Amino acid sequence: MDNMKLKLKVWRQGGKYAKGQFVTYDLDGVNDHMSFLEMLDVLNEKLINLKEDPIAFEHDCREGICGTCSLVINGYAHGPMQQTTACQLHMRHFRDGETITIEPWRSRALSHREGPGRQPRCL
Amino acid sequence: MANPCFTQIHPTCIPVSGEYQSKLTLMSESLRNDGRVWVPKKQDDAAAIREGKKTGLEIPEADRDYYLERRYPAFGNLVPRDVASRAAKTACDEGLGVSPTGLAVYLDFDAAIERYGKSRAHSLNEYNADDMRIRELGVGVIEEKYGNLFEMYEKITGEDPYVMPMKIYPAVHYTMGGLWVDYNLQTNIPGLFAIGEANFSDHGANRLGASALMQGLADGYFVLPYTIGTFLSQEIRNPKVDPEGPAFKEQEARSQARIDKIMGINGTKSAETFHRELGKIMWEYCGMARNAEGLQKGRRMIRELREEFWSNVYVPGRIKEYNPELEKALRVADFLELGELMMLDALDRNESCGGHFREEYQSEEGEALRRDDEYAYVSAWEWDDKDPILHKEELIFENVELKTRSYK
Structure with missing residues (x-):
């Protein structure tokens, strides 16, 4: 299948101290052979062409070895497939028309901030 | 930068499925221990497979060309990577490719499944095992040996390789060239040492499987601990370098100017678009088989692309934030120079050698022809924006003599 339509709910946050929120994107023309990261590449290319800020996400080997692609997909680290990194998760495991929630991993470097932003504390 | 044209093409990659792909996945070479590489003998069969009207399973044994076994009877499916890769290209160029793009050959485990099945049945004293039982046992052995690779293949392609023969095609894997270093692994910048895959020093024009790991160990364990100490011993009494000093300030200003320039272009095309265009030029004109005309054309095209990049790239986001697009754009700017250098080096080397x-x-049989009388040198390149300068370092062999390999 090469024309899946997806609704992507993506957590966007400008930085460690900024307030974040979910932003929803509609993406058409997704091929079910794409990996999850390639699907995000396609969305980013679209956003860049619209002069909007692309979604920043970590990735390196894209071969399932390094584990850098740290996304929480539909509530699961690296997505719903067992023993599979996000780069090896292919879109054939999602349904046409599905809404997919994408968030970063919780970490000290980028804490998930749903309340109002606050000033950095002096360390 | 030394020997940038020596590029290893890996024969067992999962074939291209679409324009959106960020990279092709490499399957371990160990698969060729047991897999047999083939394409249909008839173009009609290949066309039918490409159009989805037939599958590989429907091609009878007599209509299959196990071309590596045919061309290289002594080594068969185990010929080196460059030979296996070029043979796959030749088969696909002849219209015998088996994926919708026409760029794939089969890697078939059927014979291995049968062979292992019989042998296991024998060791289990199942002398009357029927074909189905033999297959079951054979699949078990293949699973023990290659289970993780088969699983990876299925994840990516959605096809079960225990049933359908795998499809593979060569893809770029490794560059034998790298940063120029001297005998002590120091680059031309004093104090900057480069070890492992980053330098050019160990592999020559080709590289054997797993030898990048060997190089990392050899450089890191056996060379650097001795050579870097010699360098540091001269530095130990030097005063601490001042980060506010003029050299630092100058470099900081240079880096900042480059970032400001790239962010200020505000054009219409993403760095990714330029990267993909560059990749296509490299694959087309500096890939598995090169010629002078193509290399000249490729170099011109990269020049034009570089000009367009510096006048029309669009980098979103801001400078003082985590900005992967800015990082990518700066890398693509470097790749445009490196790509040109690869073309230039390949053009200079009027011989076929390794990668x-x-x-x-x-x-006459289509095998690589080396010209040791003229080209037994390392090509060390000094970058120049208009015309990079070639420094030849002669290769002198004292204890061995140069031979031509043969896999016939």
């Missing part, structure tokens, strides 16, 4: 195959220099 560099020039169509003009091949034997």
Whole structure:
């Protein structure tokens, strides 16, 4: 299948101290052979062409070895497939028309901030 | 930068499925221990497979061309990577490719499943095992040996390789060239040492499987601990370098100017678009088989692309934030220079040698033709924006003599 339509709910946050929120994107023309990261590449290319800020996400080997692609997909680290990194998760495991929630991993470097932003504390 | 044209093409990659792909996945070479590479003998069969009207399973044994076994009877499916890769290209160029793009050959485990099945049945004293039982046992052995690779293949392609023969095609894997270093692994910048895959020093024009790991160990364990100490011993009494000093300030200003320039272009095309265009030029004109005309054309195209990049790239986001697009754009700017250097080096080397195959220099049977009398040198390149400068370092062999390999 090469024309899946997806609704992507993506957590966007400008930085460690900024307030974040979910932003929803509609993406058409997704091929079910794409990996999850390639699907995000396609969305980013679209956003860049619209002069909007692309979604920043970590990735390196894209071969399932390094584990850098740290996304929480539909509530699961690296997505719903067992023993599979996000780069090896292919879109054939999602349904046409599905809404997919994408968030970063919780970490000290980028804490998930749903309340109002606050000033950095002096360390 | 030394020997940038020597590029290893890996024969067992999962074939291209679409324009959106960020990279092709490499399957371990160990698969060729047991897999047999083939394409249909008839173009009609290949066309039918490409159009989805037939599958590989429907091609009878007599209509299959196990071309590596045919061309290289002594080594068969285990010929080196460059030979296996070029043979796959030749088969696909002849219209015998088996994926919708026409760029794939089969890697078939059927014979291995049968062989292992019989042998296991024998060791289990199942002398009357029927074909189904033999297959079951054989699949078990293949699973023990290659289970993780088969699983990876299925994840990516959605096809079950225990049933359908795998499809593979060569893809770029490794560059034998790298940063120029001296005998002590120091680059031309004093104090900057480069070890492992980053330098050019160990592999020559080709590289054997797993030897990048060997190089990391050899450089890191056996060379650097001795050579870097010699360098540091001269530095130990030097005063601490002042980060506010003029050299730092100058470099900081240079880096900042480059970032400001790239962010200020505000054009219409993403760095990714330029990267993909560059990749296509490299694959087309500096890939598995090269020729002088193509290399000249490729170099011109990269020049034009570089000009367009510096006048029309669009980098979103801001400078003082985590900005992967800015990082990518700065890298693509470097790749545009490196790509040109690869073309130039490949053009200079008028011979076929290891990972560099020039169509003009091949034997009547299509094998690589080396020209040791003229090209037994390392090509060390000094960058110059208009015309990079070549420094030749002669290769002198004292204890061994140069030979031509043969896999016939």
